[in-house]
Amino acid sequence: MDRFRGHSFLVANVLLAPTMLWLTLFLVLPLLVIFVYSFGGRGAYGEVELGFSLSNYTKAFSPLWLPVILRSFAFAGIATVLTLALGYPLAYFIAIYGGAKKNIFLILIMLPFWTSYLIRTYSWIVILRTEGVINTSLSWLGVISGPLDLLNTPFSVVLGLTYGFLPFMTLPLYASLEKLDKSLLEAAQDLGANRLWTLLRVTLPLSLPGVVAGTLLTFIPAVGDFVTPDLLGGPDTLMIGNVIQQQFLSARDWAYGSALSFSLMAILLVGIFLYVRKMGSEDLM
Numbered sequence: 001m002d003r004f005r006g007h008s009f010l011v012a013n014v015l016l017a018p019t020m021l022w023l024t025l026f027l028v029l030p031l032l033v034i035f036v037y038s039f040g041g042r043g044a045y046g047e048v049e050l051g052f053s054l055s056n057y058t059k060a061f062s063p064l065w066l067p068v069i070l071r072s073f074a075f076a077g078i079a080t081v082l083t084l085a086l087g088y089p090l091a092y093f094i095a096i097y098g099g100a101k102k103n104i105f106l107i108l109i110m111l112p113f114w115t116s117y118l119i120r121t122y123s124w125i126v127i128l129r130t131e132g133v134i135n136t137s138l139s140w141l142g143v144i145s146g147p148l149d150l151l152n153t154p155f156s157v158v159l160g161l162t163y164g165f166l167p168f169m170t171l172p173l174y175a176s177l178e179k180l181d182k183s184l185l186e187a188a189q190d191l192g193a194n195r196l197w198t199l200l201r202v203t204l205p206l207s208l209p210g211v212v213a214g215t216l217l218t219f220i221p222a223v224g225d226f227v228t229p230d231l232l233g234g235p236d237t238l239m240i241g242n243v244i245q246q247q248f249l250s251a252r253d254w255a256y257g258s259a260l261s262f263s264l265m266a267i268l269l270v271g272i273f274l275y276v277r278k279m280g281s282e283d284l285m
Contacts, residue, residue, distance in 0.1 A: 038258035046252030056259030065243065065260075069267075072239040075154065075229075076222035079161035083169035083218050084211065086162070091173035091210070092203070095180070106174070109167050121160055121231050128156050128232070152234030160228040165221065169214040176210025177203070212279050220268060240264055 038056055041049045094105045112120055127133045128150040135147040150156055180203065188198040226241030233239075240260070247257030 034258040035262060037255050038262050040255040042253045042255055046254075048254050056256050057263060059256060060259045060263040065240070068238055068240050068243060069264075071237070072223050072241070075158055075161060075237075075239060076219050076225075078158050079165060079222050080169075080215050080219045082158070082162045083166045084215065087166055087169035087173055087214065088211075091170050091177055092199075095174055095177035096182075106171075109170055112167065117164060118227060118231075120164065121227055124156070124160055124163070124232055125151065128159075151232065152237070154233075154237055156232040157229045157237045157239075160232045161222050161225060164225075164228060165218045168217040168221070172213040172217060173207065173210040176207045176213075180206055208279065212276070216272065216275075220272075223268065224264060 036050065037048050039050075039052045039054070041051060041053065041055075043049045090109075094102055098105055125132075129135075130147040130149075130151070132150070134150060135144070138144045138148070184202055184206070185198055188202045189195075193201065223239075224241045224244075226239065226245045229237050229239045229242055230245075244257050244260045244264070247253045247260060251257075
């Protein structure tokens with residue numbers, strides 16, 4: 001490194017080389033393969049026949065999948081709002097009042113990641129099913145006379161998405177609130193602002209970078225999620241991720257599945273661009 005001293009550009013490229021190589025091999029190249037497949041077709045035995053046709057993209061944007069796409073965005077949007085409503089107070093408490101126990105609280109938030117997402121989703125089946133924890137407890141308390149239909153409903157899918165992606169919202173919010181200058185909060189209170197007014201006019205605007213990052217980290221994977229609706233949902237809760245999964249695994253139509261994947265990616269990129277432009281690019285800094 002002494003030889004590279006004074007050559008910051010060279011040093012930066014040397015340090016970035018392993019990461020760029022990894023991203024190229026395991027992200028860029030697979031995406032290019034899928035992009036090429038999206039213009040092909042399905043062979044007689046399920047193989048991909050390369051070519052150049054826009055028929056897969058025409059089918060991807062057909063009215064047939066419009067309700068599924070809208071449902072996917074609706075479920076992901078509701079889950080994002082719920083994670084923000086739950087995650088912001090949690091992140092605020094840890095950042096402002098956590099004190100010496102901040103690390104303990106952060107470990108508790110990340111604790112679910114130590115278990116497989118599949119297992120965590122299966123646990124909700126035990127809780128929500130007809131003979132599950134909720135129905136059994138409510139029946140024992142005499143609150144209900146018959147079991148509630150909680151599983152295989154939009155409610156169960158949104159609940160599963162909210163639970164699964166809550167840490168993705170909480171951690172960026174905590175990072176934004178943690179670096180907040182506490183003297184600004186004290187100055188607002190010295191000028192006569194109560195705690196609620198300080199939260200709305202000082203804390204919330206200064207924590208917008210965390211809100212923007214958290215909503216993106218939550219909404220994007222939630223739209224394409226297929227595990228949660230597959231396990232907790234039913235025929236009326238089909239999401240676009242399930243359709244893509246079926247094309248790759250069941251229908252063996254990789255070309256059509258690739259076109260659906262890139263169509264969803266294009267819609268998300270346009271939405272992200274408009275969202276970031278609306279919020280302001282400085283909010284991501």
